[in-house]
Amino acid sequence: MAITRYQNLASILSQRIEQGLYPAGIRLPSIRVLSKEHGVSITTVQQAYRELEDQQLVEARPKSGYFVSPLKTRPELPAVCSMSQCSLSIPQWDQVLEMVGPLKDGEITFVSAAPDVSVSSLRPLTRALSHLSQRHDLRTLSYDDVRGSLELREQIARLLIDSGSHMDAGNIMITNGCREALSIAVRCVCAPGDIVAVESPSFHGSLQLLHGLGMKVLEIPTDPVNGISVEALELALDQWPVKAIMVTPTAHNPLGYNMPLERRQALLKLAQHYDVAIVEDDVYGELSFGYPRPATITSMDDEGRVLLCSSFSKTLAPGLRVGWIAPGSYMNRAVHMKYTGSGSTASLTQLAIVEFIKQGHYHKHVRRMRGQYQRNLAIMTGWITKYFPCGTRISRPQGGCLLWIELDHGIDTQRLNALLAEHNISIAVGAVFSTAGKFHSCMRINYAQPLTADIENAIRQIGVVIHQLLSRSGFGNSVK
Amino acid sequence: MAITRYQNLASILSQRIEQGLYPAGIRLPSIRVLSKEHGVSITTVQQAYRELEDQQLVEARPKSGYFVSPLKTRPELPAVCSMSQCSLSIPQWDQVLEMVGPLKDGEITFVSAAPDVSVSSLRPLTRALSHLSQRHDLRTLSYDDVRGSLELREQIARLLIDSGSHMDAGNIMITNGCREALSIAVRCVCAPGDIVAVESPSFHGSLQLLHGLGMKVLEIPTDPVNGISVEALELALDQWPVKAIMVTPTAHNPLGYNMPLERRQALLKLAQHYDVAIVEDDVYGELSFGYPRPATITSMDDEGRVLLCSSFSKTLAPGLRVGWIAPGSYMNRAVHMKYTGSGSTASLTQLAIVEFIKQGHYHKHVRRMRGQYQRNLAIMTGWITKYFPCGTRISRPQGGCLLWIELDHGIDTQRLNALLAEHNISIAVGAVFSTAGKFHSCMRINYAQPLTADIENAIRQIGVVIHQLLSRSGFGNSVK
Ligand SMILES: Cc1ncc(COP(=O)(O)O)c(C=O)c1O
Numbered sequence: 033m034a035i036t037r038y039q040n041l042a043s044i045l046s047q048r049i050e051q052g053l054y055p056a057g058i059r060l061p062s063i064r065v066l067s068k069e070h071g072v073s074i075t076t077v078q079q080a081y082r083e084l085e086d087q088q089l090v091e092a093r094p095k096s097g098y099f100v101s102p103l104k105t106r107p108e109l110p111a112v113c114s115m116s117q118c119s120l121s122i123p124q125w126d127q128v129l130e131m132v133g134p135l136k137d138g139e140i141t142f143v144s145a146a147p148d149v150s151v152s153s154l155r156p157l158t159r160a161l162s163h164l165s166q167r168h169d170l171r172t173l174s175y176d177d178v179r180g181s182l183e184l185r186e187q188i189a190r191l192l193i194d195s196g197s198h199m200d201a202g203n204i205m206i207t208n209g210c211r212e213a214l215s216i217a218v219r220c221v222c223a224p225g226d227i228v229a230v231e232s233p234s235f236h237g238s239l240q241l242l243h244g245l246g247m248k249v250l251e252i253p254t255d256p257v258n259g260i261s262v263e264a265l266e267l268a269l270d271q272w273p274v275k276a277i278m279v280t281p282t283a284h285n286p287l288g289y290n291m292p293l294e295r296r297q298a299l300l301k302l303a304q305h306y307d308v309a310i311v312e313d314d315v316y317g318e319l320s321f322g323y324p325r326p327a328t329i330t331s332m333d334d335e336g337r338v339l340l341c342s343s344f345s346k347t348l349a350p351g352l353r354v355g356w357i358a359p360g361s362y363m364n365r366a367v368h369m370k371y372t373g374s375g376s377t378a379s380l381t382q383l384a385i386v387e388f389i390k391q392g393h394y395h396k397h398v399r400r401m402r403g404q405y406q407r408n409l410a411i412m413t414g415w416i417t418k419y420f421p422c423g424t425r426i427s428r429p430q431g432g433c434l435l436w437i438e439l440d441h442g443i444d445t446q447r448l449n450a451l452l453a454e455h456n457i458s459i460a461v462g463a464v465f466s467t468a469g470k471f472h473s474c475m476r477i478n479y480a481q482p483l484t485a486d487i488e489n490a491i492r493q494i495g496v497v498i499h500q501l502l503s504r505s506g507f508g509n510s511v512k
Numbered sequence: 513m514a515i516t517r518y519q520n521l522a523s524i525l526s527q528r529i530e531q532g533l534y535p536a537g538i539r540l541p542s543i544r545v546l547s548k549e550h551g552v553s554i555t556t557v558q559q560a561y562r563e564l565e566d567q568q569l570v571e572a573r574p575k576s577g578y579f580v581s582p583l584k585t586r587p588e589l590p591a592v593c594s595m596s597q598c599s600l601s602i603p604q605w606d607q608v609l610e611m612v613g614p615l616k617d618g619e620i621t622f623v624s625a626a627p628d629v630s631v632s633s634l635r636p637l638t639r640a641l642s643h644l645s646q647r648h649d650l651r652t653l654s655y656d657d658v659r660g661s662l663e664l665r666e667q668i669a670r671l672l673i674d675s676g677s678h679m680d681a682g683n684i685m686i687t688n689g690c691r692e693a694l695s696i697a698v699r700c701v702c703a704p705g706d707i708v709a710v711e712s713p714s715f716h717g718s719l720q721l722l723h724g725l726g727m728k729v730l731e732i733p734t735d736p737v738n739g740i741s742v743e744a745l746e747l748a749l750d751q752w753p754v755k756a757i758m759v760t761p762t763a764h765n766p767l768g769y770n771m772p773l774e775r776r777q778a779l780l781k782l783a784q785h786y787d788v789a790i791v792e793d794d795v796y797g798e799l800s801f802g803y804p805r806p807a808t809i810t811s812m813d814d815e816g817r818v819l820l821c822s823s824f825s826k827t828l829a830p831g832l833r834v835g836w837i838a839p840g841s842y843m844n845r846a847v848h849m850k851y852t853g854s855g856s857t858a859s860l861t862q863l864a865i866v867e868f869i870k871q872g873h874y875h876k877h878v879r880r881m882r883g884q885y886q887r888n889l890a891i892m893t894g895w896i897t898k899y900f901p902c903g904t905r906i907s908r909p910q911g912g913c914l915l916w917i918e919l920d921h922g923i924d925t926q927r928l929n930a931l932l933a934e935h936n937i938s939i940a941v942g943a944v945f946s947t948a949g950k951f952h953s954c955m956r957i958n959y960a961q962p963l964t965a966d967i968e969n970a971i972r973q974i975g976v977v978i979h980q981l982l983s984r985s986g987f988g989n990s991v992k
Pocket residue numbers: 145208209210211212235237280285313315342343344345346350354355854855
């Protein structure tokens with residue numbers, strides 16, 4: 033395990049150097065500081081620095097410490113491209129693009145973070161859509177208020193009570209899914225070039241978003257059960273002018289943890305102390321298995337410092353593309369961005385969701401899905417334990433429909449996925465959840481869908497290919 | 513009229529100084545150059561410079577010309593605001609926000625640029641929406657390809673043949689309305705701080721978009737019949753490092769002109785010569801009255817330099833929020849922005865539009881709307897001629913559903929609108945169509961809706977209030 037620890041740290045440091053967080057010529061943090069920030073031993077930090085010396089990224093100067101080599105400088109932002117078709121130099125984008133493309137025929141995919149939409153408890157929603165359309169309701173065809181349907185915002189304010197927040201419609205704006213909410217939130221509080229601290233691993237959509245907007249991403253060590261390390265975050269805030277912290281404290285994607293309440297409070301206190309904004313992604317909030325669901329960080333904030341982003345994509349259906357932002361004190365900017373970025377949001381789906389909630393279907397449906405996901409989680413964990421090599425590490429989600437799996441470090445899940453393609457199976461590779469080159473032996477799978485025999489066979493098949501890879505590379509029995 | 517001309521020019525120049533296009537201390541263009549750029553007399557330019565001297569914005573230096581005063585410097589971008597609710601310092605935003613808010617009860621509004629959606633020829637569309645929902649089609653609930661429905665993109669490629677373009681689905685990406693397309697297009701070709709040349713007047717949404725993204729807007733003199741002045745544009749391209757030209761050559765909002773074919777060609781040639789991108793807003797393209805509709809600038813481009821933006825908001829219904837971008841050589845960047853900015857687009861509305869087109873309703877509907885708008889235009893022009901003071905200037909739209917009206921220059925339409933509120937009537941004030949402080953005596957009205965007696969009465973009422981304003985200010989008979 034020591035080998036992995038120092039390599040991991042080395043890759044984080046080299047990413048920070050490449051992003052310009054540690055510019056050329058600057059003194060790097062002391063071994064003691066890094067050991068504290070990353071919760072690793074002194075020896076591990078020393079090994080990491082030696083690795084970076086080998087890569088000529090850093091230089092040791094006797095009695096002074098380690099310095100960033102003058103050779104490596106911060107890479108430029110992608111240039112505004114001229115006429116020829118230029119590719120994007122954003123890490124992992126090609127891999128992500130492959131993930132979001134159309135399905136192949138007969139493919140069994142564990143890639144997406146989508147919920148199960150085939151359930152009967154969604155019927156009243158499609159019925160509401162159908163009725164509203166049939167009535168030729170002119171509201172569904174016209175430009176809506178740029179902030180979204182007032183009725184829907186009122187209903188969302190009501191739903192948010194469970195998360196500990198007391199808002200009204202005026203605090204909420206409807207968006208095209210959580211993704212538009214996140215994009216608006218980040219631009220409310222950051223300008224290009226700013227530093228944003230994130231959990232590591234993080235949802236690839238958020239990482240891509242930050243890179244696309246020209247932000248520098250600071251990946252903070254994150255515990256698979258308790259979430260982002262507040263200690264490591266504090267050290268980072270001390271070192272850099274971080275502008276925002278972006279977290280998914282409830283049913284995290286991909287790790288599945290619920291951040292404990294005290295840690296949420298500590299995070300907010302830290303943000304207050306360093307005057308940093310928090311972007312809280314609560315898209316899985318209502319899918320937390322426990323009752324009551326954890327209070328959001330937003331609900332603890334009385335300064336408008338936290339921007340809450342969410343959607344009905346995970347609780348109802350992603351194809352609706354209805355999300356929202358509660359941007360705290362940033363509403364003015366948020367409305368301007370919405371107006372200029374996409375205008376008002378489609379009305380039909382908003383009005384149908386209002387019907388669905390008003391008729392009392394919402395809570396029933398979400399309760400049912402929580403149950404289904406919790407049962408599926410137990411079955412899926414069982415299958416993976418059964419079919420994957422022993423030593424495989426598995427997350428313990430407290431909500432949502434995603435499982436994070438760490439394989440023997442000799443295995444590259446990118447390669448695994450290529451082999452699985454021959455069996456018409458696909459997984460989400462770990463590498464896209466970091467831009468620091470981490471998680472190459474990790475994968476994320478979705479367990480939302482009904483767990484049929486076909487699914488079990490696919491999991492078994494994945495296990496077979498992993499075993500083949502291990503025996504081929506002679507790693508077979510070296511698994512910890 | 514001379515009075516207005518020089519004031520107009522003075523306001524353009526002062527805006528350019530404030531935007532930093534002419535930085536402090538720099539020599540301003542000669543009187544001859546300005547006279548040529550703006551098509552005004554030498555005397556007019558001299559008067560404009562004198563006006564700016566009075567405002568202490570410029571200084572005359574004997575034998576050398578005019579210079580930007582050191583006092584006035586380029587205003588900073590809006591700061592990333594800290595925790596307290598900060599207002600946006602973007603010109604006209606408050607006025608625009610008022611326009612896009614919800615309707616008041618019983619209000620007769622001419623404000624929006626929306627089409628008539630109450631017509632029976634849209635019934636098959638709402639029927640398709642209803643059927644798709646009823647079937648509980650899982651595609652309507654799931655994440656779609658981030659580029660949008662393949663079928664819809666194929667249909668759009670087919671529709672684009674009328675505009676002279678031969679594309680396939682791979683050249684097209686679906687967006688949340690034309691607005692998202694425009695936002696993506698601008699970010700494909702510009703970085704914050706870049707200069708974008710636009711028509712003057714321009715759609716307020718585009719102006720707000722450019723300001724929100726931190727671009728500098730260069731308003732180019734625009735002829736109400738032939739469109740943007742290619743001569744003035746050439747002088748501007750010669751003077752500044754313009755990155756993009758944003759135009760609506762067909763059924764322009766608000767002026768209604770169709771730019772003649774030769775002018776489109778000249779514009780493209782200019783863009784090629786100065787290596788500048790063109791963002792072509794074709795949202796009213798299919799509502800051009802004449803047959804066949806004018807060829808887009810996009811169709812003349814073989815380098816991927818023109819980014820075409822459009823939507824079904826004007827031809828079908830804005831509430832659908834389905835638009836598209838054909839980003840030429842910038843597809844990679846465009847897809848990344850879409851993925852991170854809002855994710856995939858809602859599928860239900862896309863699939864319903866596919867049905868509507870496939871069943872042959874699209875062309876029938878659009879033909880019908882063109883006829884309705886052309887008839888309405890004649891009636892509305894008649895009413896305005898009848899009820900408004902003589903001397904009122906009226907545009908001659910060649911498509912779309914918008915009329916641009918220039919009143920006596922003593923009238924501020926912002927004030928007019930305030931008075932009209934007492935009668936529950938509202939218009940779009942001219943000021944929001946410029947960020948250079950122009951068009952204060954102009955207004956835009958929508959003539960899409962069925963022209964009932966109530967509408968006629970509202971137009972008559974507007975005429976009455978204008979007459980009152982004129983007689984109060986003693987301007988009554990000074991109208992040219
Ligand atoms: C953590 C997280 N945030 C946001 C999103 C995007 O949600 P939406 O589909 O509503 O844009 C996802 C979807 O995968 C997610 O996992």
